[in-house]
Amino acid sequence: MLKGKHIILGITGSIAAYKAAYLTRLLIKKGAEVQIVITPAGKEFITPVTLSALTGKPVVSEFFTANSGEWHSHVDLGLWADAMIVAPATASTIAKMANGVADNMLITTYLSAKAPVFVAPAMDLDMYKHPSTQANLKKLQSYGNYIIEPASGFLASGLEGKGRMEEPEKIVEYLEQFFSKGALFAGKRVMVTAGPTYEKIDPVRFIGNYSSGKMGYAIAEAFASQGAEVTLISGPVNLSCSSAIERIDVKSAKEMCAVAMSKFETSDIAIMCAAVADYAPKEYSTSKIKRHGEMTVELVPNPDIAATLGAVKKENQILAGFALESDDEESNATLKLQKKNLDFIVLNSLADKGACFGYDTNKITIISKNGEKESYPLKNKKEVAQDIVAYTLKLKK
Ligand code: C5P
Secondary structure (H helix, E strand, O other), X not given: OOOOOEEEEXXXXXXXXXXXXXXXXXXXXXXXXXXXXXXXXXXXXXXXXHHHHHHOOOOEOOOXXXXXXXXXXXXXXXXXXXXXXXXXXXXXXXXXXXXXXXXXXXXXXXXXXXXXXXXXXXOOHHHHHOHHHHHHHHHHHHOOOEEOOOEEEEOOOOOEEXXXXXXXXXXXXXXXXXXXXXXXXXXXXXXXXXOEOOEXXXXXXXXXXXXXXXXXXXXXXXXXXXXXXXEEEXXXXXXXXXXXXXXXXOOOHHHHHHHHHHHHOOOOEEEEOOEOOOEEEOOOXXXXXXXXXXXXXXXXXXXOHHHHHHHHOOOOOEEEEEEEEOOOXXXXXXXXXXXXXXXXXXXXXXXXXXXXXXXXXXXXXXXXXXOOEEEOOOEEHHHHHHHHHHHHHXXXX
């Protein structure tokens, strides 16, 4: 259930910080990708070197890297995460979280996190019982955060009572249960095409387009985080995806079509997000074409992958496409939906600022085969992907 999940582990200044190393290990063993964010006090209890050796990623603690001045974006981290766990969570960090005291990277990340947040308190029994701590924990619950209650037992102070951070195995169990409940697409196979295609002219030249692949990758991640088995058929892009996703790299439209055809047979859902080149050079020159005055490259149409799948689509399959339009947007998108036999089409307009190629944001309208329309405001592509997943859920067969 945790395979491929992006998890932020927030570590604070408690003696239980040593257990965070084991928690990290367990999460990684389950296939999660873990990013540690540690408070300055947390570093007094456990070294970032230990933690980064376990996660394979630098530990984030400061807003800036001292030497280079490089800024660490808590906003990007907050969007990257499928879950944030604060373990151990001290009384001080809990109070800061409850009241938005954003004076360290852990709290700014918490305030930016869109994912569910889990808090595993660790403190002395009297600190835990104090009405202030209890009120702060209630506040966190009222924000929708999940409190992983501490256990009772011997405490570092020598006292005995409630306040010991829950054992790492139990925290992992808690998360697994949480994610199995939220897995809206468990057991479903989803295929996503993404990015541009490159159509070769000669060994050094091609016809391509500006597609970054960000939208398709975000859709693949969004389905995977809902428990779907995702295959991402990707054109040449500069992106990476979580290990839970089967990624198949292709270059040309023909290659993409062949892979998509074979994967579609066993897919429940296919989202065609790639910006496939409509044409490819008729001839491929095996040697580099020399400059020789005017030249013409003759083009032939590529297969329409979405339409090819639409023609063989079975009753129990959902097929969706994208339409990038500059004029008569809705009527053009509707025509495409019909021609390709799609269940719904996601329309983005070139006229919208901040939408489409290269941007991190997008503004979409979804049109269904029944002609129903739903328009969404400009959002981050990750949130747009979640809207598309939620829309697909309504049609799930
Ligand atoms: O016809 P148009 O290219 O505008 O249609 C866009 C939709 O069709 C997108 O979903 C795109 O991924 C898909 N498509 C395709 N194969 C093509 C062209 C477009 O799958 N050759």
